[in-house]
Amino acid sequence: xxxxxxxxxxxxxxxxxxxxxxxxxxxxxxxxxxxxxxxxxxxxxxxxxxxxxxxxxxxxxxxxxxxxxxxxxxxxxxxxxxxxxxxxxxxxxxxxxxxxxxxxxxxxxxxxxxxxxxxxxxxxxxxxxxxxxxxxxxxxxxxxxxxxxxxxxxxxxxxxxxxxxxxxxxxxxxxxxxxxxxxxxxxxxxxxxxxxxxxxxxxxxxxxxxxxxxxxxxxxxxxxxxxxxxxxxxxxxxxx
Amino acid sequence: xxxxxxxxxxxxxxxxxxxxxxxxxxxxxxxxxxxxxxxxxxxxxxxxxxxxxxxxxxxxxxxxxxxxxxxxxxxxxxxxxxxxxxxxxxxxxxxxxxxxxxxxxxxxxxxxxxxxxxxxxxxxxxxxxxxxxxxxxxxxxxxxxxxxxxxxxxxxxxxxxxxxxxxxxxxxxxxxxxxxxxxxxxxxxxxxxxxxxxxxxxxxxxxxxxxxxxxxxxxxxxxxxxxxxxxxxxxxxxxx
Numbered sequence: 001x002x003x004x005x006x007x008x009x010x011x012x013x014x015x016x017x018x019x020x021x022x023x024x025x026x027x028x029x030x031x032x033x034x035x036x037x038x039x040x041x042x043x044x045x046x047x048x049x050x051x052x053x054x055x056x057x058x059x060x061x062x063x064x065x066x067x068x069x070x071x072x073x074x075x076x077x078x079x080x081x082x083x084x085x086x087x088x089x090x091x092x093x094x095x096x097x098x099x100x101x102x103x104x105x106x107x108x109x110x111x112x113x114x115x116x117x118x119x120x121x122x123x124x125x126x127x128x129x130x131x132x133x134x135x136x137x138x139x140x141x142x143x144x145x146x147x148x149x150x151x152x153x154x155x156x157x158x159x160x161x162x163x164x165x166x167x168x169x170x171x172x173x174x175x176x177x178x179x180x181x182x183x184x185x186x187x188x189x190x191x192x193x194x195x196x197x198x199x200x201x202x203x204x205x206x207x208x209x210x211x212x213x214x215x216x217x218x219x220x221x222x223x224x225x226x227x228x229x230x231x232x233x234x235x236x237x238x239x240x
Numbered sequence: 241x242x243x244x245x246x247x248x249x250x251x252x253x254x255x256x257x258x259x260x261x262x263x264x265x266x267x268x269x270x271x272x273x274x275x276x277x278x279x280x281x282x283x284x285x286x287x288x289x290x291x292x293x294x295x296x297x298x299x300x301x302x303x304x305x306x307x308x309x310x311x312x313x314x315x316x317x318x319x320x321x322x323x324x325x326x327x328x329x330x331x332x333x334x335x336x337x338x339x340x341x342x343x344x345x346x347x348x349x350x351x352x353x354x355x356x357x358x359x360x361x362x363x364x365x366x367x368x369x370x371x372x373x374x375x376x377x378x379x380x381x382x383x384x385x386x387x388x389x390x391x392x393x394x395x396x397x398x399x400x401x402x403x404x405x406x407x408x409x410x411x412x413x414x415x416x417x418x419x420x421x422x423x424x425x426x427x428x429x430x431x432x433x434x435x436x437x438x439x440x441x442x443x444x445x446x447x448x449x450x451x452x453x454x455x456x457x458x459x460x461x462x463x464x465x466x467x468x469x470x471x472x473x474x475x476x477x478x479x480x
Contacts, residue, residue, distance in 0.1 A: 196430055
């Protein structure tokens, strides 16, 4: 978001939970954005965002419950469809890291058209599996707590109004992983893929690694490398 | 090499210095290759390799002084030429991590044809700048020692017979960086590029970051992520 704003020379205020990694806050500021922090446990992001937008005459862009955001994230689905076709893969689960469900929804919509044999499966941290439970019960579920996982980027309270119907229609059952499994996936990505993942960006890979009964070919989306060095070093020390 | 052999279902023996990172040895074995270790300081790689090849009826593939290896590595130059053209870059130095000079030679040959305004500059660890000194003096130079840098992948004793003439004709002056600068480049790649680099694969980025008097647009090739977790954690602890 901050990067896009910088590219368009537009002013940008980013509302971010105060437990976001320092590196994420610093990188967002480096793109020229103003970062406003809020307490995930006691403050409501929607209220603060709407208030700032109204006060300053800014346009509020929601991180997932916005058709254009979902469409933009859907380009990942186009890439998956193209790469899967190149690899001769027509049927596979596609694990996607899931907070509010914007990325998963965009990918699911793209795959519906371009690779209908590929099925999105959301991946969430244990205890923050509001999407998995909402999909399983057919009723919108909320998480019991707002904090308590290292997967800070995807700790959202409940599925989006736009995303839940899309995923109800198109996604398979949601998967959950433990924080330790996310750290193991980070270590594996370091050793074998040479990429840097943050915990919340590694849950899809973790779901692909640690779920049982999966077919031989599984697709996982790796998203986000905003991880503080100490957390990354912990993943390496424990699991690499 | 091991990966290529595995793809072709061909037996493969890899001769590797005994100070190679454990992760590199393990990954090479995981591809099904046999790894033979030698002591960089006291043993001659060429002699051992030729002996094994003769004994077992294998074909010896040199890591850089082989026309087909140079040509294969030259595909990196084709990618650079295409990406630079997309970005509207016609003139820039292209820093390349340099051991024996195979990758640098291949890139230089590709750029000569496809992007003649881009000029290869070799990057080496301080104390192991045989290529830089050979280019500067017009005479083949050797390194005074065989070990003593963390950049294990590119500690070769002297430029190749094929590579030196190519780089003499096509490359700019060679650059050198300290081990600490390589670690800083690894930390920067972690924070900003989200990729895992080994020290020897980060020297080109380090040369681009820490050389003075460079133009605004500089290209650096990041090569290799065979780094043990402890070394990577050190780079993060000190510089990220």
